[in-house]
Amino acid sequence: MPIQHKKRILIAPLNWGLGHATRCIPIIKALINHNFEPIIASDGIALSLLKIEFPDLTCLDLPSYNITYPKKGKHFKLKMLQSSPKMAKAIKAEKKAVASIIADYQIDGIISDNRLGVHNKDLPCVFITHQLQVLSGNTTWLSTKLHQKIIKQFNECWVPDNLGDINLSGKLGHTTIYDIPIKFIGPLSRFSKKERPIKFDVMVLLSGPEPQRTLFEKKLLNEFNNYKGSVIFVKGVIENEQLISEEKNRVIYNYMTSSQLENAINESALIVSRSGYTTLMDLTKLSKNAFFVPTPGQYEQEYLAERLTTLGFVASCKQDEFTVEKLNDVSNYKGLSAMDYIVNYNKLFSLFERK
Template identity: 30%
Template structure:
């Protein structure tokens, strides 16, 4: 079958979680064309090379996040966001018309769909448990998912990674499949010789703001420290002081190695980022939600309440203090199954 697969470029999380799905499709003989842009497209090209065809098309316009008022920034830029989707949709219509695809699969590319009978959306946010945002965001999710006949949720149907955020009983007249955790990382046996692994992710400028803040505080920590910058636009490795090594970017292979070697992980509370830790069975971690990003703030609070992982807000980071808290009383998230089985569930749907 011929498949058009769209990937959102907002950080690297959507691209990395789609890697095992695309690998699975190619592995059983399907033809896959990829629509993405920016850093997401770059790592997908590096991963799949000539095995796929690629379309560089910008998706949803996202305001730059210098402050915690992300929702307000989006409200003030609705006209730009709508215009970006319409512009992208015109280009995509031509691709779909000429491509004669059996399936259209969209990971949060809201403008990528054909008919409900052949359009699939991969999405983990179907609801929002916030007194202020619950109704508008829930209704927005219902509107966004309307063109798709099938929804694939990379979560568990009960006791899920995203809690209530992955559930919405008001989404009717379509198939909803919970396939389980998705991660490009695999658990492997390495010697645990990295005391702290800091994995930075997410859109700019907040990625760089957090990087600079953490580097200043890392000097107070004892042990072997590795920082992965999640910036594929730069290929740079440097040593900071006696015990800190900074990589501007780690490919999947080296990211997997570092996470397996790590005794403690410091990272964002993004859905895919935490899915990587869940895949590996990690228990010791400090999560730092992106300021003004409701999903990350919700997940960080959820994991704190459930005693999965400790979190701290970006403006309040005190690494020495926060790590001590995170070391006590948190048990991690135990998945019902792992990515290998999730991919099998996905391929059965296709």
């Protein structure tokens, strides 16, 4: 009998901060456990992180979208519009790169986490997103319509959330979309909750595209200067080597591996971070108290933070309003709690078993 090769699945997360890459980690591990061979493709810090996490897997470069944020949140939509010709060019280059990868590596299926050009009409293709509705202020109808048009080029759409009333994405992931199967696969997280002694009063978890990540970092380092409790800072900057510095009551890392981050979050009483969806899934899995500061001008993060504050789960505020004193508000909120959701990966991956 001829030797049966493992089916190769191209998995490609968007390089927009680290969230898309980190939420693909449990999917990549599940593919390996179910006898598939994942081939990873991305760019920038997202690809760097996955190379560290999976040193034995093939990791390939894709053209970068080069997405940056404006310094002022109110210019976010304008910046996105100005970037669209550049993005369209990158997506065209991405499609060309994917065609070459499919031929060179004999790819059997594709999973794209928000990479718009990573699909092929001859292969089973999945799009991962928590945004069936894309918030953009008074142009939400248009951004949603354009995004759904892209989603419909795939065979299935996987939404990392619960289908029922108790969910994380609210109106983002719970809206009607026709012409394509939508599968709710439960919140995705690379972490596990562990009972560990609390070492840090506050963990500051930074992430997201520049220049807002750096602006937020500077503000928080300054704000925590006179804080009396113990603080651990993780900058979310992926570099060739891990750098650790200590000053006064603070420990500062440029980045952490998944296992280090899992331990540090479990050992921290309160997490101060952006309200990015992947961060939200991670902190929910670990049942943490949080204080969210959404990226200025990013409608999705502003909506998620406001929704969770209104529901009484976490405190939040705008970036320019943040002070250390605001952390006193946390005691008025109940914190995030885990949603136990077991994914049936056999059923989910059956799409790639079809001839």
